[in-house]
Amino acid sequence: MTHTVAILIxxxxxxxxxxxxxxxxxxxxxxxxxxxxxxxYCTPCHGLHGEGGRGPDLTRGVYSVxxxxxxxxxxxxxxxxxxxxxxxxGDLREEDxxxxxxxxxSIARHDAAGIPGDGAKGAKLFWGKxxxxxxxIVNGRGGYMGPELSRIGPxxxxxxxxxxxxxxxxxxxxxxxxxxxxxxxxxxxxxxERGFDNFSAQLMDVAGNxxxxxxxxxxxxxxxxxxLMPDNYGRLFxxxxxxxxxxxxxxxxxxxxxx
Amino acid sequence: xxTLAILSMVMxxxxxxxxxxxxxxxxxxxxxxxxxxxxxxxxxWRYSPLNEINTATVSRLAPRWIYQxxxxxKDETTPLVFGGMMYITGPxxxxxxxxxxxxxxxxxYRKDPPATLNLCCGQPNRGFAALGHRLFKVNxxxxxxxxxxxxxxxxxxxxIADFKKGFTATGAPLVVKNKVLVGIAGAEFGTRGFVDxxxxxxxxxxxxxxxxxTKGEPGGDTWAGDSWQRGGGSTWITGTYDPDLNLVYWGxxxxxxxxxxxxxxxDNLYTCSLVAIDADTGKLKWYFQxxxxxxxxxxxxxxxxxxxxxxxxxxxxxxxxADRNGYFYALDRTTGKFLLAAPxxxxxxxxxxxxxxxxxxxxxxxxxxAGTKVCPGLGGGHNWSATAYSLDTKLxxxxxxxxxxxxxxxxxxxxxxxxxxxxxxxAIPSEPQTxxxxxxxxxxxxxxxxxxxxxxxxxxxxxxxxxxxxxxDTHGYLVALDARAGKPLWHFQTGGTIIAPPIxxxxxxxxxxxxxxxxxxxxxxxxx
Numbered sequence: 001m002t003h004t005v006a007i008l009i010x011x012x013x014x015x016x017x018x019x020x021x022x023x024x025x026x027x028x029x030x031x032x033x034x035x036x037x038x039x040x041y042c043t044p045c046h047g048l049h050g051e052g053g054r055g056p057d058l059t060r061g062v063y064s065v066x067x068x069x070x071x072x073x074x075x076x077x078x079x080x081x082x083x084x085x086x087x088x089x090g091d092l093r094e095e096d097x098x099x100x101x102x103x104x105x106s107i108a109r110h111d112a113a114g115i116p117g118d119g120a121k122g123a124k125l126f127w128g129k130x131x132x133x134x135x136x137i138v139n140g141r142g143g144y145m146g147p148e149l150s151r152i153g154p155x156x157x158x159x160x161x162x163x164x165x166x167x168x169x170x171x172x173x174x175x176x177x178x179x180x181x182x183x184x185x186x187x188x189x190x191x192x193e194r195g196f197d198n199f200s201a202q203l204m205d206v207a208g209n210x211x212x213x214x215x216x217x218x219x220x221x222x223x224x225x226x227x228l229m230p231d232n233y234g235r236l237f238x239x240x241x242x243x244x245x246x247x248x249x250x251x252x253x254x255x256x257x258x259x
Numbered sequence: 260x261x262t263l264a265i266l267s268m269v270m271x272x273x274x275x276x277x278x279x280x281x282x283x284x285x286x287x288x289x290x291x292x293x294x295x296x297x298x299x300x301x302x303x304w305r306y307s308p309l310n311e312i313n314t315a316t317v318s319r320l321a322p323r324w325i326y327q328x329x330x331x332x333k334d335e336t337t338p339l340v341f342g343g344m345m346y347i348t349g350p351x352x353x354x355x356x357x358x359x360x361x362x363x364x365x366x367x368y369r370k371d372p373p374a375t376l377n378l379c380c381g382q383p384n385r386g387f388a389a390l391g392h393r394l395f396k397v398n399x400x401x402x403x404x405x406x407x408x409x410x411x412x413x414x415x416x417x418x419i420a421d422f423k424k425g426f427t428a429t430g431a432p433l434v435v436k437n438k439v440l441v442g443i444a445g446a447e448f449g450t451r452g453f454v455d456x457x458x459x460x461x462x463x464x465x466x467x468x469x470x471x472x473t474k475g476e477p478g479g480d481t482w483a484g485d486s487w488q489r490g491g492g493s494t495w496i497t498g499t500y501d502p503d504l505n506l507v508y509w510g511x512x513x514x515x516x517x518x519x520x521x522x523x524x525x526d527n528l529y530t531c532s533l534v535a536i537d538a539d540t541g542k543l544k545w546y547f548q549x550x551x552x553x554x555x556x557x558x559x560x561x562x563x564x565x566x567x568x569x570x571x572x573x574x575x576x577x578x579x580x581a582d583r584n585g586y587f588y589a590l591d592r593t594t595g596k597f598l599l600a601a602p603x604x605x606x607x608x609x610x611x612x613x614x615x616x617x618x619x620x621x622x623x624x625x626x627x628x629a630g631t632k633v634c635p636g637l638g639g640g641h642n643w644s645a646t647a648y649s650l651d652t653k654l655x656x657x658x659x660x661x662x663x664x665x666x667x668x669x670x671x672x673x674x675x676x677x678x679x680x681x682x683x684x685x686a687i688p689s690e691p692q693t694x695x696x697x698x699x700x701x702x703x704x705x706x707x708x709x710x711x712x713x714x715x716x717x718x719x720x721x722x723x724x725x726x727x728x729x730x731x732d733t734h735g736y737l738v739a740l741d742a743r744a745g746k747p748l749w750h751f752q753t754g755g756t757i758i759a760p761p762i763x764x765x766x767x768x769x770x771x772x773x774x775x776x777x778x779x780x781x782x783x784x785x786x787x
Contacts, residue, residue: 039628040667040683054688090378093678171688197734198712199750225689 022069022105024098034103037096041088050107052157054084054171061108064154064253072101083155084174115158115250117240122248125241130233132245135206138252144208145192146229147173151254161249165242168229178226179203181211182219196223277342277408279389281436285502292765294340297386297431298645299762302565303499305647306722307763311770312785313725317739317749320772321786324362327779328353330369333758334775337386337431337645337719339394340764345773346408347780348384348431352398356411359766362782366411372399377425377676379447385497385759386431388439390459395439397428403441403457415462419443424676425450431497433507435538438465440507442494446515446530446558449679452492454509454534456541466541470494470511470529478528478546486523489673491515492530496560496643501576504593506535506544508565508578512558518626518668519554519681526551531559533580535595545595547616549582554625555608555666556637556684557583562646564655568702570598579701581646581657583639586612587704601704603641603697604661607634626666626682636664636692637684638715645719645760647728652742654698654707656728658716662692696720696730698745708745719760721772729772731757737774737781753781 024030038050045055052058065075076097079087092100126132135145142148152161163170177193179201189211195202201221202212206228215221230236237245279295287293288300291309299305312320328334332350339346344365345357354368372382376399388395393414394406400422405414419441420426425448433440438456446452452470457463470492472478482490491514498509514523514530531550534543549559561580568577570589578592585606589598597616609618624633638660646657669682686692694715698707718731727748728740733756739749755777762773772783 036669036682039630039669040685043630044665044685044688090381091683196713197736198732198738199736199747199752225691 020068020070022073022098022101024095024102025069027102030099030102031106032103033096034099034101034106037092037100038103041091042100045084047157050104051159053160054156054173056155057157057160058104059107059109060154062154064151069101069105072104073097076100115247117243117245117247119244119247119251121241122244122246125237125245126248129241130237130245135229139254144204145206147176149249149252151252153250153252158246158250161246162242165245166231166234168227168231169225172225172227176227178224178228179221180224181213181221184217184219186219190228192228193223196221277344278391279341281390284390284434294338294762294764295389296339297337297388297433297497298499298562298564301500301502302648303562303646304564304650304722305645305720305760306649308650308724309763309765309770310724310726312723312727312763312772314727314741314748316785317725317727319785320739320749320751320783322751323771323782323784325779325781326355326357326362326364328355329778331778332382333756334778334780335383335385335759336775337760338762338773338775338780339387339389340762340773341389342408344408345780346387346389346394347775348386348396349778350384351382352384354384354387354396354406354411356408357780362780368406368411368413370398370404373422376400376422376427377445377448377678378427379444383429385429388432388434390434390437390439393459395432395434395459397430397432397441399427399429401426401428401443401445403428403432403439403455403462405439405459405462417457417462417464419455420445420450424448430495433497433500434459435500435507438538440498442496442498442509444493444495444512446491446493446512447517447678447680448676449489449491449515449673450493451488451490452494452511452530454494454498454507454536454541456538468534468536468541468543470532470534471514472528481525481528483522483524489515489679490523490527490530491517493558494560495558496562499563499565499578500538501565501592504576505538506592507538508533508535508563508592510558510560510563510580512560513553513556516671516673516679516681517554517556518666518683519670520552520625523552527553531557531584533559533563533578533590533595535592547588547590547595547597549580549586549588550584550618553584554668555584555633557639558643559583560643561641561657564646564648565592566648566655566701570702577701579648579655581641581655581659581697581699583635583642584608584618585635585640586618587655587699587701588616589701589704590616599704601699603699603704603706604659605634605663607632607663626668626684628668630665630667630685632663632665632687634663635660636662636686637666642715642717644717644758647720647722648701649722649728649742651724651726652698652722653700654742655701656696656698656720656722656742658694658696658718658720658730660692660694660715662690663687696728696740696745698728698742710740710745710747718757718774721761721763723763729761729763729774731759731761731774731776733757735776737761737772737776737783751783753777753779755779
């Protein structure tokens with residue numbers, strides 16, 4: 001009888017997560033059970049093995065939501081407001097959420113190895129040669145066109161970040177698609193999506209100007225799952241510079257962490 | 260004395276208008292001023308001959324009043340309208356009687372749901388049924404309650420099933436003669452589904468038809484071992500009724516556990532089926548199974564709409580359904596004989612439907628540990644939202660989701676009252692689903708037109724004599740389409756996601772449209 005439009009989060013279930021540590025931590029079967037639940041619910045964003053993708057790499061053992069078991073429980077149950085991470089308390093029972101927590105603990109490598117490059121050099125590239133700051137905010141500085149990157153380090157896997165730099169249209173963050181409008185006078189306007197429905201389109205152009213159109217008032221309004229981000233960073237940067245940039249991105253954990 | 264006589268006549272008229280009779284329900288199609296039952300009439304047409312709002316005038320359609328329920332959640336109600344009142348139900352055991360002229364609340368019903376409920380899909384409620392001065396609705400904890408339509412006072416409440424075992428109730432009841440028929444939800448918890456009938460006056464149960472056959476019954480051998488005990492077969496959307504045949508038609512949901520078919524080898528009757536039940540006895544007259552041994556959660560609960568058709572030159576009393584498995588079907592509603600089927604969305608799990616009505620299913624499409632891409636996705640094609648049949652265009656209208664999902668399977672042990680689906684599905688981020696409104700010729704299954712939408716249509720349909728189809732979308736737009744061409748002629752941003760069907764009626768002779776959007780009810784009429 002499942003119908004996807006009406007799944008509600010069961011706040012009462014989420015409220016049960018009062019313990020700071022996983023009550024199933026000593027259960028050898030818990031991680032295996034959690035892996036079974038992880039597969040359908042978590043792999044679309046976090047990868048089949050938790051290696052990350054659109055969602056953070058969970059094998060690194062560092063989590064933007066906090067490192068306690070209860071932090072992970074709360075995040076799985078309730079999601080993270082303002083992000084793509086939705087809550088699963090309506091789908092998973094309390095004990096199953098704890099099993100998923102056990103599974104996530106079991107795949108953590110607890111190291112930051114494999115991240116090449118010099119973050120300090122990467123920061124200079126980000127704000128200088130790359131011009132990344134023209135479109136991305138980091139800790140209050142930057143432009144509005146692209147997604148904010150202040151906490152991107154624990155939110156995306158290294159591989160995903162590399163792809164995002166070199167192939168920005170490979171997987172476009174929801175809500176960051178490209179809207180193209182052709183006005184009645186033939187002029188064309190393109191920008192990042194700020195809204196798109198059956199009758200209207202909203203976008204922001206590279207200068208940060210906001211536009212809203214009724215589809216009936218224009219010749220066409222289309223949405224494409226491609227990014228407006230330049231796709232020439234593979235040519236603009238050397239491979240060492242790409243590594244430096246990635247090291248900088250991985251280091252971004254929010255303003256408080258930066259201080 | 261004369262004044263007294265006139266007064267008493269007026270009171271009598273008002274009294275008569277607030278009561279719904281069995282005859283009125285049978286003749287519901289003839290009374291365009293009211294909306295007396297879930298599907299507008301027993302046949303489930305959701306068609307009104309009203310034509311004041313039409314293709315030429317719809318541009319002047321404007322809101323008249325908005326009622327904010329204050330109950331939160333999203334309304335899925337089909338309002339009932341009669342006697343100068345509108346009766347609506349809301350999520351989490353809320354309901355209201357509203358003054359039809361102003362939208363003012365006349366009474367409110369609320370019952371706190373139990374603190375702990377095992378829910379598949381939230382706490383929606385899809386509407387009232389009415390008979391006499393009684394209104395009937397289900398509560399989420401699987402009860403059926405009768406209210407006094409004048410006051411909202413509870414007259415009786417009966418437990419349909421034990422919510423602690425996973426049963427819940429969400430659908431609008433169906434009144435047939437002096438019985439109130441209700442379905443049940445809970446297939447995701449290893450329950451065994453049924454359709455019940457209760458005496459409208461006393462609330463005593465008159466009969467129960469189990470949608471999962473047990474050992475020794477016809478169909479009982481389609482379940483391996485004792486798997487029938489956890490066989491699912493929910494009945495969460497309202498059925499239809501043919502008074503001439505005295506048959507009730509009700510769609511049934513997925514078998515349990517939904518994604519692991521290995522533990523329930525066989526066709527799993529009567530899940531994912533349409534059943535025709537004797538209205539007086541609850542005995543099965545016939546069944547037709549759309550998806551034998553379903554493993555994709557393709558409930559067959561969509562409206563079974565009763566239409567007299569000419570199919571391949573033969574006149575036939577038919578029942579049609581846009582099934583969640585991606586095919587449109589027409590059956591002989593007297594016998595259950597398969598008439599025709601046609602795909603209406605992208606399908607990759609079958610090559611077609613055989614002459615006997617059985618799908619020509621492809622191997623390797625069951626859910627798997629690594630994930631299996633199947634089209635349509637878990638919500639179908641067409642899911643549960645209300646459908647419509649226009650007497651003017653002779654077309655059948657319904658919404659659809661177009662796309663695929665990945666189905667996963669795990670092994671899961673049954674525990675009473677606990678989630679028992681053996682895994683689930685996931686969307687494919689690189690292939691977002693889209694939606695559409697479809698107009699299908701029910702005599703052939705041919706899609707005559709489609710109105711593409713960015714997301715699946717979840718609102719349901721209303722067809723009118725004004726040549727219009729009203730529906731809504733998840734972005735909050737109420738939309739009027741040209742019933743013959745599918746072109747959008749008017750829309751209005753309601754401010755709330757629409758997952759309820761529009762209705763129409765008259766107020767002081769003037770045609771009105773009403774829709775639940777978010778947690779509000781909004782009515783519309785032509786501006787002067």
